[in-house]
Amino acid sequence: MDLSYTPEQQAFRAEVRAWLAAHVPAEPLEHFDATHAGFEAHRQWENTLKSGDWGMVTWPVEYGGRGLDLIQWLIFEEEYYRAGAPGRVNQNGIFLLGPTLIEFGTHEQKQRFLPPMASGEEIWAQAWSEPQAGSDLAGVRATATRDGDDYILNGHKIWSSRAVFADWAFGLFREPGSERHKGMSLIFFPLDAPGVTVNAIKKINGHVGFAEIFLENVRVPAFNRLGDEGQGWHICMATAGFERGLMLRSPARYQVAAAKLAQLWQSRQESADPMLEANVIRAHMNAEAYALSIYQTASRLMAGAKIGPEASTNKIFWSELDIHLHQTALAILGPEAELIPPPGEHDWLDDYIFSLAGPIYAGSNEIQRNIIAERMLGLPR
Amino acid sequence: MDFTLNEEQLMFAETARTMFGDNCTPDHWRKMMEADVAWDDARWNAIVETGLTLVLLPESAGGLGLSEVDFALIAREAGYVALPEPLVESAGVAAPMLAALAPDHPALADPAATIAIAHPSNPFVASADRAAAILLEKDGETYVATPDQVVLTPAPTIDPLRRLFRVEWDAANVTPLGKGDWGLALDRAALFNAAMGLGLAQRSVDLAVEYAKERQQFGKPIGSYQAVKHHLASAQVAIEFAQPVVMAAAADIARQDAHSRARVSHAKIVALEAADKAARASIQVHGAMGYSWEVDVHLFLKRALALTQSWGTPAFHRARIAHRLFTQPNGPDQTFARDAAIRETEHA
Numbered sequence: 001m002d003l004s005y006t007p008e009q010q011a012f013r014a015e016v017r018a019w020l021a022a023h024v025p026a027e028p029l030e031h032f033d034a035t036h037a038g039f040e041a042h043r044q045w046e047n048t049l050k051s052g053d054w055g056m057v058t059w060p061v062e063y064g065g066r067g068l069d070l071i072q073w074l075i076f077e078e079e080y081y082r083a084g085a086p087g088r089v090n091q092n093g094i095f096l097l098g099p100t101l102i103e104f105g106t107h108e109q110k111q112r113f114l115p116p117m118a119s120g121e122e123i124w125a126q127a128w129s130e131p132q133a134g135s136d137l138a139g140v141r142a143t144a145t146r147d148g149d150d151y152i153l154n155g156h157k158i159w160s161s162r163a164v165f166a167d168w169a170f171g172l173f174r175e176p177g178s179e180r181h182k183g184m185s186l187i188f189f190p191l192d193a194p195g196v197t198v199n200a201i202k203k204i205n206g207h208v209g210f211a212e213i214f215l216e217n218v219r220v221p222a223f224n225r226l227g228d229e230g231q232g233w234h235i236c237m238a239t240a241g242f243e244r245g246l247m248l249r250s251p252a253r254y255q256v257a258a259a260k261l262a263q264l265w266q267s268r269q270e271s272a273d274p275m276l277e278a279n280v281i282r283a284h285m286n287a288e289a290y291a292l293s294i295y296q297t298a299s300r301l302m303a304g305a306k307i308g309p310e311a312s313t314n315k316i317f318w319s320e321l322d323i324h325l326h327q328t329a330l331a332i333l334g335p336e337a338e339l340i341p342p343p344g345e346h347d348w349l350d351d352y353i354f355s356l357a358g359p360i361y362a363g364s365n366e367i368q369r370n371i372i373a374e375r376m377l378g379l380p381r
Numbered sequence: 382m383d384f385t386l387n388e389e390q391l392m393f394a395e396t397a398r399t400m401f402g403d404n405c406t407p408d409h410w411r412k413m414m415e416a417d418v419a420w421d422d423a424r425w426n427a428i429v430e431t432g433l434t435l436v437l438l439p440e441s442a443g444g445l446g447l448s449e450v451d452f453a454l455i456a457r458e459a460g461y462v463a464l465p466e467p468l469v470e471s472a473g474v475a476a477p478m479l480a481a482l483a484p485d486h487p488a489l490a491d492p493a494a495t496i497a498i499a500h501p502s503n504p505f506v507a508s509a510d511r512a513a514a515i516l517l518e519k520d521g522e523t524y525v526a527t528p529d530q531v532v533l534t535p536a537p538t539i540d541p542l543r544r545l546f547r548v549e550w551d552a553a554n555v556t557p558l559g560k561g562d563w564g565l566a567l568d569r570a571a572l573f574n575a576a577m578g579l580g581l582a583q584r585s586v587d588l589a590v591e592y593a594k595e596r597q598q599f600g601k602p603i604g605s606y607q608a609v610k611h612h613l614a615s616a617q618v619a620i621e622f623a624q625p626v627v628m629a630a631a632a633d634i635a636r637q638d639a640h641s642r643a644r645v646s647h648a649k650i651v652a653l654e655a656a657d658k659a660a661r662a663s664i665q666v667h668g669a670m671g672y673s674w675e676v677d678v679h680l681f682l683k684r685a686l687a688l689t690q691s692w693g694t695p696a697f698h699r700a701r702i703a704h705r706l707f708t709q710p711n712g713p714d715q716t717f718a719r720d721a722a723i724r725e726t727e728h729a
Contacts, residue, residue, distance in 0.1 A: 001383060001384060001450055001628065001631075003384065003629055003632045003633055003717050004382065004717060005382055005717065009382060013714065071382050078713035078716075079713075081713055082712055082714055252713035255711075255716070256713060258711070259711035259712045262706050262711055280706075281702050281703050281706060285651065286622075288644075288647065288716065289622045289623070289625065289626050289647070289651065290622065291716045292384075292629045292716070293621065293625045295382070296384040296385075296625040298384070299383055299384035300385060303385050310621060313618045313621040313622070316615075317618055317622050366611070368614075369607075369610060369611045369614035370607065370610060370611075372618070373604075373611070373613055373614045376614075376617060377586065377590045377613055377614070378590060378594070379593060379594065379609075379610055380594060380604055
């Protein structure tokens with residue numbers, strides 16, 4: 001064990017810091033789920049990132065990345081959050097589908113889809129859940145019927161984040177007549193293809209952050225299938241592993257929030273409940289513990305290990321720490337907690353509302369606890 | 382930046398695990414409790430033969446000269462078997478401290494001898510009665526005594542495999558040793574108790590998992606019910622996010638700055654919280670059996686309770702984290718930071 005950065009890692013941090021200082025917009029962008037303009041401003045930012053080759057630093061150079069390792073990725077993320085850079089509008093693409101494509105895609109698929117993903121030219125949504133298939137994802141009914149070199153897609157997808165404004169979706173479909181985990185394939189489709197209808201769904205914060213998608217005889221080439229026919233469930237689980245295990249929620253996000261919480265506490269402790277100091281300290285501890293765990297995971301993966309069911313513990317930990325942290329902030333704010341903050345001020349309230357989604361998306365925490373119990377501890381199903 | 386353990390570290394921990402697994406079984410616990418003892422000569426000999434008492438001693442004092450990371454892995458295994466003997470206090474804390482002050486002290490010459498330590502943060506001293514030497518502190522000075530040079534009064538504890546004593550002494554009857562690094566002693570003890578906490582916690586979960594697979598109710602193993610699963614999954618989450626903190630604290634303990642002390646304190650708090658949470662979940666999963674003397678989970682609950690409050694209470698450790706949080710820079714680039722003032726001194 002050696003928990004110090006090498007001179008190369010320190011130089012890399014300095015490089016990232018300098019670039020972000022020169023490029024991060026001075027004014028925060030409108031949220032990408034709030035309006036089309038906000039979404040497009042974030043797409044523009046992704047393009048700016050790409051101009052510095054920062055789109056997705058861990059990907060191979062030939063697919064629009066920098067070929068960096070996971071420690072460098074963590075350093076990049078730390079600097080990114082530290083700089084207050086805009087949220088990644090293409091997170092479903094770059095953090096979820098991207099790593100999965102790199103593992104399961106053909107060279108041609110990687111060439112076709114990864115570079116425009118890294119540049120924000122094509123922004124992705126996930127189309128897995130259905131009205132009758134949420135936690136029980138193996139219950140999806142949407143179908144992909146083979147027709148020569150094409151698939152004909154039909155069905156009803158829902159809770160697709162970013163789908164209102166995004167360009168592409170990666171969906172889970174089954175061969176007609178197949179059951180449960182068998183016969184499923186992961187297939188990409190353009191959200192503006194003939195036969196696709198996208199209806200916005202308002203979230204509890206009023207944003208049109210997710211959508212339902214109706215597919216009626218949508219024709220896509222078989223080239224858009226990731227992995228083998230029928231391998232969809234396996235690939236989805238690998239994607240979920242990246243999602244829960246490493247990529248989706250950077251520790252830096254919570255460390256920045258915990259540092260802001262400490263400042264909030266110090267500026268208000270005269271008037272706030274003294275009992276809250278313990279919560280402020282706990283929020284810092286939680287963020288640190290998550291960061292240390294991710295550094296450990298990154299080291300293990302670099303030494304050749306694979307992400308396993310322990311990824312489910314991450315998802316529970318970050319989602320619960322996020323709520324605790326923001327509840328603490330609102331408690332410090334007291335009667336001001338309910339006020340919509342003026343533009344430019346830190347929005348504890350909106351971040352709190354968003355944190356409440358954490359135990360639900362990317363597989364509910366109840367499902368994660370089942371996975372831990374069954375696959376880590378070996379309890380019977 | 383490398384957060385992995387090397388082959389030697391993993392192998393040594395595996396050796397310790399096997400040795401403890403053979404010498405500290407439920408059968409051993411029960412026989413010891415029946416006999417009302419907290420010491421087993423055969424087991425201590427096995428510990429000594431495996432070299433565990435020499436891990437942290439410098440090679441100049443006949444030790445192995447290994448690091449706190451190595452010893453933390455061993456302490457975790459000791460926690461997994463609720464080890465009665467004071468391996469952590471003696472070999473992890475007192476012996477390296479004595480070696481730093483008096484490398485030729487006779488108590489260090491015998492690898493089977495134990496050394497007790499009366500730290501100002503602890504009103505009670507573990508296993509002081511059988512120690513070849515007891516380290517004492519007064520007004521910043523360190524002293525060493527043998528048990529017959531001090532007055533020991535047993536302080537009965539709820540942990541049936543632990544022995545505590547109040548120590549009264551007169552500086553005129555004991556040997557002065559100079560200053561002594563009592564801060565480092567506290568950090569090592571807190572760290573290794575945290576590592577033991579990880580072992581205690583994992584054993585509590587493992588005992589419950591074993592039981593929940595076998596015990597049937599409503600025609601199914603109780604471990605197939607989500608209410609049972611979720612208790613144990615939550616305990617496992619607590620373990621998973623205490624473990625890297627313990628390892629990071631071990632790796633940087635030698636720095637002795639605000640950051641390293643806060644990390645040790647963080648490890649101590651969360652590892653023993655995990656131990657308590659896991660023990661209580663385990664008792665709940667065992668049902669009425671869990672509340673009985675028959676099932677061994679109570680040993681892990683009691684040890685967790687004991688270790689939580691010794692070597693700095695949770696309030697003491699939280700204050701050290703607060704000191705780091707409110708006086709040092711914070712944020713994602715500070716995870717592995719050092720104290721700025723100390724860093725400047727080193728570079729000067």
